[in-house]
Amino acid sequence: MATLTVNGESRTFDGDPGTPLLWYLRDVAGLTGTKYGCGQGVCGACTIHLDGVAVRACITTIDMAEGKSVTTIEGLSTDGEHAVQKAWRELSVPQCGFCQAGQIMQAASLLAKNNAPSDQDIVEDMSGNLCRCGCYQRIHAAVRLAAGGV
């Protein structure tokens, strides 16, 4: 039986401790905001926070999250008004939107540890989050915009 906190709520899971958080969150906890894109940690669509730090939920297992705090896009803010979410809307970043929860979680994690990232910091930190629609120009600009407000 694993115990973890998800978006501030304590939860237990008695299934396979090797289950990736992605599938626990989506299929067991019913939190579908975290997306499946690759299953190998190479696209970033499933990015969540583990104790405040961005990780890929598809390669982070339940036992790795034991006793830790998980934040998903649903828990990033109660009202959708996190600076990163606001910047994303201000600059109309998304096209299809599928990768954006992961992008936003990655950006929020970056800005939590570095509130004045350089252009290169943004590139380095965000480069593992793929966007097939090609929203990178706006993602980069939105991280910069949000940096003022985090």
Next chain:
Amino acid sequence: MLHYLEKEAHKIAETGEAPRIIIENVSRRKFLGGALAASGFVLAVRVPDAAALEPLKPYPTGGEGMPHGYGKASDPHVYVAIDKDGAVTIVTHRAEMGTGVRTSLPMIIADEMEADWSQVKIVQAPGDEPLYGNQDTDGSRSMRHFIQPMRECGAAMRQMLETAAAAKWGVDVALCRAKAHHVVLLDKAKKETDKKLGFGELAEAAMALPVPARDTLLFKTPDEFTLMRKGEVKITDLRDITMGKAIYGADVRLPGMKFAAMARPDVLGGKIKSYDATAAKAVPGVEGIYEIEGVYDVPRKFGQLGGIAVVANTTFAAIQGRDALQIEWDDGPNASYETVAYFKAMSETAAKPGKVIRKQGDFDKAFEGAKSTFTGEYHMQHLVQAPMEPLVCVAQIKDGKAEVWAPVQSPYGAREDIAKVLKLPIENVTVHVTLLGGGFGRKSKWDFMIEAALISEKMGGAPVLLQWTREDDTRHAFYHTVSVERIDMAFDGGGKVTGFRHRTVAPSILSTFAPDSGYQFPIEYGMGFVNTPFDVPNILCENGQAMAHTRIGWYRSVSNIPRLFAVQSAVCEAAHQLGKDPKEFLLELIGPDRTIDPKASGYPEDFWNYGDPYPEFPIETARLKNVVRLAAEKAGWGKELPKGQGLGIAAHRAWGTYVATVVHTEIKEDGTITVPHAVTALDCGFYVNPERIRSQIEGAAVMGMSHALYSGITFKNGAVEQSNFSDYNIATMRNFPKKVDVHIVEPKPGQHACGIGEPGLPPFAPALANAIFAATGKRLRNMPMGEKVV
């Protein structure tokens, strides 16, 4: 883009005839001038250009010829509902995959009816083409084909609201003007009074009125638009997307729903010889194993590949169970498909005369008599669409009814096929459309939906979510064709091009729909092959045979990608050979301002003009030259650049839209190709949502960079060698076109709305190849070109 192609393919296969250009008589739709077009007030303030004062003049498009055409799209009862409190609900019938269509089409209705956008709610239509009109969201058609029905629907609604207000007030309808979600009473001088009624107050009476006849509709003039052209409307799902609340295919949840994954043959046409599911059954959470029969007879169309489905209580367990299956396959004849050998064969074919598709003048004679010549051969590997959301479908087949949820570009085609496969009457099949996490053509093909339906049926009617893994998505696609394009040119002593020959060798999309002849068909010929608008006296277009050994499908921009890469690279190469500036040489090749006459230019009789009637959507060289000049000017063409940097240009006209892109490349010391800046100028005629046009073009640059440098699908022993984003590479934030500027040409009267989703993509790769040449002197002719110049 080509769901309707099945019917055409059959026709071609059976009769050898392709559909002719549709030329319709416009006169049956009578044009009535807009009521407010010549308002003295407007003229007193400024002198607007002619386009700003022109209301919609109805014109024919190819939309009427699509399956189910416009349906009842012009009827506000189908597309609009108004509550008593004034809330307006607008239906969107096309699929949202990132183009913004779920915003831009409803915006047209809202603008034309004078609704306040903040009081508009959008609902997604299920697959029902007889009602909503054609729903194949591909071929860059949504705006091109539906702007008119959407405007008609909005104008009819506005006039019904005005008529309802006139009845309430007992005045002439000419004194009632819809404005900002109200109908305002005008005085005798047509000035607004304080008296007004809200849309909610008028809704019941307005909806009970007959829909005005089409020829009595009065359309807004562009200077009266409140939403269109402004670029101020945020996309419908923006807030939900940023909060993780937007519902994509895999986010559908039904009570008791199970999760499934499937093992499919690595080689097209492969069949199960034997299998052992012992280990799969032992995976905790696995609840069922089902063999799914495939469609093996050619043509397979969108038939399922067949294989074994594993059903479990989570997606993870289903995938683990699937991976634990021991299957022995009988690969069949396609196991010989091998990329290196195939390119060699295609190249040999391209060196020989092929089937003549376009002939103008006498190329051979021009070539023999040439002072000098040019030959270039350009290769492109297969591509996979790879939307960020892998294929997924939820299905419940129960009590003689099928209910299906999917991120699908063609919901009605899927509905028809599911009904056929399950032997159900079509009215017992419902297809709900979720948001699409990207589509790019893959989600026009509903093989994954048939799979999900068959699994639910085998389970006895339990709801099931079938999840394709990224590996499945990469290995079981309908691939963009692999191709060899060869260009030959003849020059006279003055450096003029006297002959131009284009040979294309590529397996055809037609092979998915009809017995494979190895030759392409009019739709592929119409994409940057027979319609290259060059002012050259002798032009020859030939198609060499290439048999398909995998499923060939369409991918954003389709055949235009390899064709434009070849043609525009060759133009730049020839310019260099002749000592001319590439941009000037391109303009010289396009030649004088004119409307191309397909017949006089030797185009085939069955020339495909993106499905639209040629007289309404002709090829106008002045518009092409204009975007070339505009892009060049905005990019600072001709400016001095430091060593290792260069500019390249490419341009075309596709889906009715004229696009030119200038790429500025900077080659780093280690040879890494970077793009600090790209400029695209486009002329898509009448445009609606400039903000989404920009986002499409920014995205096209990134996708263009992906296939130009990184992406390629190769085959060995008949199977795809790539599996995931670890080996099918796409552009990342580490290396993407850093700044993309988009310049939209203001439309002139009579220039119809044209495509945006696709035409921005093809010019990027040749513009980049030409820029790399300018920077380094190295010519890269094979895509993907690689991340470094070596």
